[in-house]
Amino acid sequence: MKLKALDFLAILLSLLVIGAFSISAYAGKDAPQDVAIEASGVRWIYPLNVDRQERVPGPLGDTVVIIKGGRAFVDDSPCPDKLCVHMPAISRPGQWIACLPNRVFVRVRGGSGQDVDELSY
Amino acid sequence: MIRERPLSPVIPGVYASPHALFICGALLFPPFLLQQDVVVRAGLILGFMLLNALSGKRVRFFQFVVVAVGIVMFNLLIPTGKVLATPLGLPLTEGALKSGLMKATAMTGLLALSQFSIRPSLRLPGRFGGLVGRSLFYFEAIMNERSTVDRKDIIGSIDTLLLSVGKATGFPSTNSPPTGSASTAAQGKPGLAGPAVLVLLVAGNWGLFAFTLVHPHPFWGG
Amino acid sequence: MARTLTSSPTSSARRLDLVALLGAVCMFLSAIEYMIPKPIPFLRVGIANLPILISLDLLPVPLLLLLVVLKVLGQGIVGGSLFSYVFLFSAAGSFSSALAMLFVRRIFGGRITLVGVGVIGALCGNAAQILLARVLIFGEGAWLIAPPFLALGTITAVLLGIFAERFAKRSRWLAGIRGSL
Numbered sequence: 328m329k330l331k332a333l334d335f336l337a338i339l340l341s342l343l344v345i346g347a348f349s350i351s352a353y354a355g356k357d358a359p360q361d362v363a364i365e366a367s368g369v370r371w372i373y374p375l376n377v378d379r380q381e382r383v384p385g386p387l388g389d390t391v392v393i394i395k396g397g398r399a400f401v402d403d404s405p406c407p408d409k410l411c412v413h414m415p416a417i418s419r420p421g422q423w424i425a426c427l428p429n430r431v432f433v434r435v436r437g438g439s440g441q442d443v444d445e446l447s448y
Numbered sequence: 449m450i451r452e453r454p455l456s457p458v459i460p461g462v463y464a465s466p467h468a469l470f471i472c473g474a475l476l477f478p479p480f481l482l483q484q485d486v487v488v489r490a491g492l493i494l495g496f497m498l499l500n501a502l503s504g505k506r507v508r509f510f511q512f513v514v515v516a517v518g519i520v521m522f523n524l525l526i527p528t529g530k531v532l533a534t535p536l537g538l539p540l541t542e543g544a545l546k547s548g549l550m551k552a553t554a555m556t557g558l559l560a561l562s563q564f565s566i567r568p569s570l571r572l573p574g575r576f577g578g579l580v581g582r583s584l585f586y587f588e589a590i591m592n593e594r595s596t597v598d599r600k601d602i603i604g605s606i607d608t609l610l611l612s613v614g615k616a617t618g619f620p621s622t623n624s625p626p627t628g629s630a631s632t633a634a635q636g637k638p639g640l641a642g643p644a645v646l647v648l649l650v651a652g653n654w655g656l657f658a659f660t661l662v663h664p665h666p667f668w669g670g
Numbered sequence: 671m672a673r674t675l676t677s678s679p680t681s682s683a684r685r686l687d688l689v690a691l692l693g694a695v696c697m698f699l700s701a702i703e704y705m706i707p708k709p710i711p712f713l714r715v716g717i718a719n720l721p722i723l724i725s726l727d728l729l730p731v732p733l734l735l736l737l738v739v740l741k742v743l744g745q746g747i748v749g750g751s752l753f754s755y756v757f758l759f760s761a762a763g764s765f766s767s768a769l770a771m772l773f774v775r776r777i778f779g780g781r782i783t784l785v786g787v788g789v790i791g792a793l794c795g796n797a798a799q800i801l802l803a804r805v806l807i808f809g810e811g812a813w814l815i816a817p818p819f820l821a822l823g824t825i826t827a828v829l830l831g832i833f834a835e836r837f838a839k840r841s842r843w844l845a846g847i848r849g850s851l
Contacts, residue, residue, distance in 0.1 A: 333778055334786035334831075341793050341824040345817050352813040361527060372527040372539055374810075473753055505750075522811035544809075551807045555755050562753035570747050579690055580747075583740050586694030587748065591701070603837050610695070610843040619691055620684040620850070 360420060362399045364392055366431040375399065375418065375435070385429030392433055404429055456567040459502040464642030466570040472646040473565020479657035480557055486546070487667040488660055489553040492653070496560035499649075505563060512560070516552040523548030589613045681851070688847065689733050692721040693740030700745050715826050716792065718745070722768055723784050723791075723834040726775045728848065738768045755806055762802050767795030784838070785831030792827035796820050 364371045366383045373379060375397050382389040388405035400416035404426045411426035420437040458464050464472075483489050493512075501507045529543025571581045590613050598605040613619070660666060700718035718741060725734055742761045746752035751760075771791035774782065796819060804812035838844060 329783075330785055331781060331783055333782035334789070337774075337782070337786035337789040338824065338828065341789050341820070344793060344797075345820045345824070348813065348820065349817040352816060370531040370539070371529060372531055372541055374526065374528060477753060519807050522808040522815070525811040525814060526809055547809065551809075555807055558754035559751060559756060562757075563750035566747055566750045566752045568748050568750075579686060579736075580740065580743055582687065583690040583693040583697070583744055584747065586691045587697045587744065590694055590698045594698070603833075603840055606837075607841045607843050610691075610841075611846075614691075614843070620687040 360418075361436050362392075362394060362417075362433060363436050364431070364433050366390070366429070372436070383431050385426070385431050387429045390426050390429050390431040392431075399433060399435070400424065401426060401431075401433065404431070456569060457503045458642050458645055459499070462641045462645055463639070464646055466567040468643055468646055469565045469567055470570060472650055473561055475650045476561055476565070476653050477558075479653045480561060481554065483657060483660060484550075485660060485665045485667070486549045486553060487665075488656070489550075489557060492656075493553060493557040493560055496557065496564055499564045500560060503564065507560075512556045516556050519552040519555060520545065520548035523551060586613065586617060586619070589617050685729070685733060685851065688851075689729065689737050689740065692725055692737050693744050695721045696737075696741035697744040697748055700741075701748065704749065714823075716795075716823070716830065719764075719767065719788070719791070720830060720834055720837070722764075723771070723788055723830065724838055724844065726771060726784075726787065728844075728851070731772060734768065734772065735765075738764050758806070759799050759802055763795040763799045766798040767791040770794035783831065784834040785828055788827040788831035788834065789824055792823040793820065796823040 360376075361372050361374045364373070364381065364383055366385050371381065371383070373381070373394060375394060378395045379393075380402075381392050381394075383392055385405075390404040390406075390411070391402040393400060393402045398416035398418040401411040401414065401424055404411050406426050406428035408428075411424055411429075411431070414424045417424055417433070417435050420435050423432065423434040425432045456463065456466055456469060458469070480489070480492055483492065497507050497509065497512070524538070524540050524544045527539045527541040527544055528547070529541040531539045531541050532545070533540050568584070571577055571584075590609065593609050593612055593616075596605060596609050596612070696718045699720060703715055703717050706715070722734070722737060722741070725737060729737065742757070742764050743752075745760055746757045749756070751757050768791070770793070771787050774787050774790045778786075800812055800816050800819065803815075804810070808815070
């Protein structure tokens, strides 16, 4: 049987759609980014695109980390200087905020989930 | 005119009408879906599968497991929450695991429940139900002749099958559909045992659900 | 293809009966598909869509949609999945696919074959199912399986379209149906 031009157009359209889905799902920089929080030997990971508030336990008490509008920052912490609270919000892979007195470390991970190295205190 | 409906087996020796089973299933639906504890859900799913096996249906346990594992794995791909382990560089998180388990149990549990409560001899009411019944009737007629399909001449043999089924069933027909075939359902004595078992099932499930409202997570200890 | 549309009660009753039979063929084909062993239960070949493809030119829109309803309901009753997510997936996929195919067929008529129609139908139906999977079972991970799922759907749609075209041409049963409608 003979295929008509429109059939090939339909197939092409299909391939384009598949391509678009592939790019959005697999390409590194567009993949959803997340934040890794480490404290007290435990690690948490949360996506950046969902707003939430987490209390992270440390030797001095709980550090409050907030994710909002695609960025993460420290809202409150039981350390004396509150340097971590004044650090700007992070949103790009590799950026980090640390509360050294309370041993809390917040970092934006690279897209598809490959961590460069484990951090330990 | 009273139509004789073939009865379906519930547990060995006990029969109920497909209609009753349908209602039973519909009533078992909410307490399962609203159940928040994963362990309770898993238990309920095993229960449904047991019921399926008891009523004579082949339970494809392996398929259920594959589907459940697949769903959990897909959910684990997007990490959320406390990291529990990191095999091969992929962090497995508590939040993603819980979410995955809830979705996997929803999927498999509903399927198991559905398979128990929906029998092929179910007939829907009304004119539309009549149409569905007629369609199912044709389906059975086609299934009867399915061995004539030849892989080497698919189009031709399917064509022949359709012509033959048409002749056998008097298609196209403007008569009302015949009653559901007795060949696919076991003949059972209508009695009270069947509905009684179903009522017990529904009551038991709702009771369990009420209990878990008061004691959520009975196995996880909060 | 000349079609005399009589509106006598017997002929519309006969068309309803045709829809019932076509629905039964759908159920039969999905029973066959169910028996094909699949490594991953989520992959669908979609041979149950063949009667719908063939009926695009045969039935008026309301009856075609009725056929889809019968297909989905029939699969749900025979397969026992009426209360489960499987039913929702089947319904979403079948309806979006059928509507898309109707749309394409009505716009382009004979300038597109059932291959192209089927490809568009599969694209829409599978996309709808992926969306549903994203919400109900997979979460964000659903997008990861979208490309291979859609690709497989496109390939099977091409094959099904070729089969449907051949069947539509060669079937004596179909010729008889067209004549009596």
